[in-house]
Amino acid sequence: MSISLQPIVTGMNGGPEAIQQNFNNVKNELERMNGSVVEIPKEQFTALNGFSVNNNTWKSLIFKFDSFAIIYFEGYIGNFTLKEWTNREVLSIPKSYLGGLTKFANFGDNKRIADDAKQLDIDFNPDKAIVGIYNRGSYWNDSGTCIRFAGILYN
Template sequence: MSISLNTIVTGMNGGPEAIQQNFNNVKNELDRMNGSIVDIPKEQFTPINGLTVDSNSCYCRIYKFNNFAIITIGASVGSVTMKSWAFKEAVTIPKSYLNGFSKFRNFKDTRQITDDGWLYDSNFDVTKGLLTLYTRGNEYNNKSLGLDVAGILYN
């Protein structure tokens, strides 16, 4: 939180106005920080490219503020059949939930691991409302994978 406040001294000309301006600055900053929370219903998750999705595993919560939002999103996808070192678009959500944000930055590494110890990456494309999957050194034959992403949306 960054607020610029006016210095006020005893007997200052315009002191009451400066005090009021300081209160307004604090109120405006608190209003700016006060956001809203949006939960995307699991029925809004659509698997693509021949994958399936366990709708009971789908979650997305967006913490919206004036100029940015924090998003946590995930889904369990099945029927993953891919060569090693391959990219696939996996699951979409309606872009209307993203309020026109055009950029996304992960909070953590995109790398995930299967029960077998295989590495893969999941990511989120804000311009398409899309969870993606990138296999690493293993070939996947009808596997199920969890895609989990958290980060910040901004312009």
């Protein structure tokens, strides 16, 4: 939030008007920041590269504001085999949900440990609207794991 407020001192000329202008500036900024919440329907998730996506486990919310959005993903991928140290695109969503925002920054670390102690990195590419994983050294044979991440979308 970036607002310019006029300093107001006791006895200044135009003090009430300056107070009203400061109030209007704060009100306008709060209205500008007033966002909306969009839930991506589970039917909109598309599995890629042989992964299976259990649509009943997927949930994604996008909290949209004027110049940025906060995105949250959660769900389960399964039935995949990956060699050690492998990047793979897992699923996609329609880019229209991103509102033209093209950059993404994770909240926190993107490294995860699956239930069976295998390590992976989770990545979201807003240019393609694709979620990917990077297998960090373990062989995954007919495996599955939960994917969960949140971050900010911006330009």
